[in-house]
Amino acid sequence: MGGDFILRTIYATTRPLFPSGPDAPTYIPAALDFAKYGYLSPKITGAPYFPMGYPLLISIIPKINADHWVRIVQIAQITMSVASIYLLYRAVLNYFKSENLALASALCFALLPAYSVMAGEAMYETLMIFLLLLFILAIGRSHSSARASVAAGIVGGFAIVVHPRVLPLVALGFLYLLVKRKFAAAVLAICSTVIVDLIFLVRNLHLYNSFTLYGAGQVNYNIGHAKPCSSLTCDISQPFLHFSVFKESLKNAYYFLSPVSGSATHGTWFHNLSIFSWLSNHGFSKVAMTVIAVILAIVSIKTLVFGSWNLWSGRKYEVALFTGVFALALFTAFIMHGDSRQRLVVAPLVIPIQLAGVAFLVRKVSSMRD
Numbered sequence: 001m002g003g004d005f006i007l008r009t010i011y012a013t014t015r016p017l018f019p020s021g022p023d024a025p026t027y028i029p030a031a032l033d034f035a036k037y038g039y040l041s042p043k044i045t046g047a048p049y050f051p052m053g054y055p056l057l058i059s060i061i062p063k064i065n066a067d068h069w070v071r072i073v074q075i076a077q078i079t080m081s082v083a084s085i086y087l088l089y090r091a092v093l094n095y096f097k098s099e100n101l102a103l104a105s106a107l108c109f110a111l112l113p114a115y116s117v118m119a120g121e122a123m124y125e126t127l128m129i130f131l132l133l134l135f136i137l138a139i140g141r142s143h144s145s146a147r148a149s150v151a152a153g154i155v156g157g158f159a160i161v162v163h164p165r166v167l168p169l170v171a172l173g174f175l176y177l178l179v180k181r182k183f184a185a186a187v188l189a190i191c192s193t194v195i196v197d198l199i200f201l202v203r204n205l206h207l208y209n210s211f212t213l214y215g216a217g218q219v220n221y222n223i224g225h226a227k228p229c230s231s232l233t234c235d236i237s238q239p240f241l242h243f244s245v246f247k248e249s250l251k252n253a254y255y256f257l258s259p260v261s262g263s264a265t266h267g268t269w270f271h272n273l274s275i276f277s278w279l280s281n282h283g284f285s286k287v288a289m290t291v292i293a294v295i296l297a298i299v300s301i302k303t304l305v306f307g308s309w310n311l312w313s314g315r316k317y318e319v320a321l322f323t324g325v326f327a328l329a330l331f332t333a334f335i336m337h338g339d340s341r342q343r344l345v346v347a348p349l350v351i352p353i354q355l356a357g358v359a360f361l362v363r364k365v366s367s368m369r370d
Contacts, residue, residue, distance in 0.1 A: 001085060001110070004082055005078060005079070007116065008081065008116045008119050009075065009078055011116065011120065012120025013071060013074065013120075017074070017117070017121055018070050018120060020121055021121035021122035023050070023122070024122035026055075027054060027055045027058075027122050028122050030044050030045040030046050030047065030050070030055035031056075031058045031062065032059070033045050034052075034055055034056050034059035040203065040206075040207070041207075042208065047204075047207075047208070048204045048207075048208050048215055049214065049215045051163050051214040052214075053124070053127075053162035053163070053200075054123075054124035054162050057162075058073045061073050061076070074119075074120045077120065078120060080127060081119035081129070081130070084126075084129050084130045084133050084348070085106050085109050088102075088133055088348050088349075088351070089102045089103065090102075091133055091136050091140065092106075094137065094141070095315070095318040096352065101352050101355060101356065104352075104355050105348075105351045105352040105355060108355065112347075114344060115129075115344070118344070124163060125344050128345045129345050131158060131159040132166065132325075132345060132346070133348065135152055135156045135170065135173060136349065138151045139174075139177060139189070142177065142188075142189060143177070143185055146184075148185075149185040149189045149192070150188055151192075152189045152192070153188060153190060153191065153195075156170040156189065157192060157193035157194070157195070157196025158196055160193070160213065161197060163214075164213045164214055166345070168328045168331075169329065169346070170193065172321065172324050172328060173189075173321070174186050176317060179317055197213065201213060302357070303353075303357035303358055306357035307352075307353035307354050307355065307356035307357030307358075307360065308357075309357075310359070310360040311353065322350065325346050325349050326347075326349065329345070329346040330343075
C-alpha cells in the first residue's frame with residue numbers, strides 16, 4: 001500500500017491532473033466559493049444544480065493553505081484511495097470470513113489503473129468510494145455497537161450529500177440490518193442519516209427555495225428536452241416505456257457494463273487508461289471493440305452469477321448486500337442520464353464476488369479434467 005501511495009502521488013503531482021476531472025470546471029470554483037463566502041452563502045458555483053458535498057469538504061484546504069491547496073487535496077484524495085483498499089479488505093473479511101478472498105480482493109482493487117489516476121483529479125468518486133466502503137464496514141459492525149450504527153448513518157448521510165444517486169445503496173445497507181433483525185441499529189443509523197441530510201436540505205431550502213440536494217439528474221422520461229429531477233421528487237409526465245426512452249436507457253446500461261463510458265467521453269476522463277481507448281489507439285474498428293465489450297460484459301456477469309452461487313450458502317444476506325449495491329447502481333444508470341461513472345464507485349464491492357466466481361469455475365474445470 002505504501003508503494004501504491006507513492007506511485008499515485010508521483011503520477012498526480014507530475015502533470016496538470018487536478019483540473020482534468022469531468023466536473024472540475026464546477027467543483028474547483030465551488031470549493032473556492034465555499035472557502036471565501038462560507039457554508040450559508042448562496043454565491044456557490046453550480047449550487048444547487050450540482051451536489052455540493054465534495055466541494056464543501058475540500059474547501060477546508062484553501063482556507064488553511066491558499067497557495068498549495070490543490071496539492072494538499074490531491075494528497076488527501078490519494079490517501080483516501082489507498083485507505084479504500086484496506087477498507088475493502090476489512091469489509092470482505094468481516095462479511096465473508098475469508099482471509100484469502102479479502103487479500104485477493106484488495107490486491108485486484110489496488111491494481112486497477114483507473115482508481116490510481118482519478119485519485120488525483122477534482123472529482124467526487126474517490127471520496128464516494130471511501131465513504132461507501134466505510135459505510136458498508138460500519139453497517140457490518142453496527143449490530144454490536146451503537147457508536148458504529150451512528151457512524152454508519154453519518155457516513156451514509158454525507159455520501160448522499162456528495163451525490164444523491166447513492167441513496168438507494170445506503171437504503172440497502174439499512175435493509176440489511178432490518179433483515180438481520182438488528183432493529184435498534186437500523187433505527188440509529190437511519191436517524192443519523194436523516195439528520196445529516198436535513199442539514200443540507202434545509203440550507204438549500206433557505207438559500208434557493210429548493211428542498212433538494214441537487215438538480216443535475218434527469219430521468220429518461222422525456223428524451224430531447226428532459227426536465228431536471230430533484231433528489232426527492234420527479235414530475236414524471238411522459239410514459240416511461242416510450243421507445244426512445246427505453247432505447248436510451250439500454251444504452252446507459254450498456255455503458256455501465258462495458259469498457260465504454262458514454263458517447264462523449266469513451267473513458268478518456270481517466271486519461272485513456274481504459275480498454276476502449278487502448279483498442280482505439282491500436283486500430284481496432286468500432287465493431288470489433290463492441291464485440292470485445294460485449295464479451296467482457298458477459299464474462300463479468302457470469303463470474304458475478306457463479307460467485308454469488310458459490311458464496312450463497314451461509315452468506316446469502318451478505319452476497320445480496322454486495323451484489324445488490326451493483327444491481328441498484330446499474331438500475332440507476334438505466335433510468336438516469338449520465339456517463340455511467342457511478343460504476344467506478346460500486347465496482348470494488350463486486351470484486352470479491354467475481355473472484356469467488358473465478359475460483360468456482362477453476363475448480364469445475366479442474367474436476368472435469370480429473
